[in-house]
Amino acid sequence: MIIVLLILATFxxxxxxxxxxxxxxxxxxTLISGLIIAGGLGALILNDNYHWGMHQVTQTQIQDLAPLQSKRTALRVQQLGTGSERVIAYRVKGATKASRTVAATTTTTKLTTGVPAQVQIRTTTWQFKNHWARVLFSLGNTKTKVVARQYxxxxxxTWQVITVKS
Known part of the structure; x- marks a missing residue:
């Protein structure tokens, strides 16, 4: 919407x-339309650089794990690049296919021992504060930007972690 206002104010x-x-x-x-242009450009810059009109929302999801292949094999860790990055394959109870962690700079993974076997996925995203911020800045994009994801x-x-080198 703000782009439409900028175009109209420019005309x-x-x-x-x-x-x-x-x-x-x-x-x-010219004064009013110039102020609308300057204000719209400023608002776009603030939204893009400082997430103006948005706030962070954190969602936590806990899922029980099931062994990947045998009863003792829990996770498969695949090292990426220099070894500091990794992708972990795991299976959730009731699922037939294995899931993988997301390989991104905003993703962290941590392995701990304990009972029960589970994965806690904490995802923090940017979401619009209110309806007007969504109308002004969404630009037709309905996807939310992930700030951080933690597994x-x-x-x-008794479960084993298998490391696979790529």
């Missing part, structure tokens, strides 16, 4: 500067 500004006669109406029209795996001591 009004240009039209007033080109076609309007010199006088109070021309000055007032905390708790596995029993």
């Amino acid at each position: 009004v500004f240009a039209g007033a500067m080109i076609f309007a006669r010199a006088g109070r109406t021309r000055v007032l029209t 905390l795996f708790t596995i029993p001591k």
Whole structure:
């Protein structure tokens, strides 16, 4: 919506500067449309750089784990690149396919021992504060930007973690 306002204000500004006669109406029209252009550009910059009109929302999801292949194999860790990054394959109870952690700079993974076998996924995203912020800044994009994602795996001591080198 803010892009539409910027385009309209630009046409009004240009039209007033080109076609309007010199006088109070021309000055007032160019001043108001110029302020709308400057304010809209400032709001877009603040939204893009500092997430103006947004706030962080954290969601936590806890799922029980099931062994991947045998009764003792819990997780499969695959090292990426230099070894500081890794992708962990795991299976949730009731699922037929294995799931994987997301390999991104905003993702952290931690393995701990304990009971019960579970994974806690904490996802923090940017969401709009209110309806007006969504109308102004969404630009048709309904996806939320992930700030951070944390996987905390708790596995029993009897389960094994297999490391696969790529």
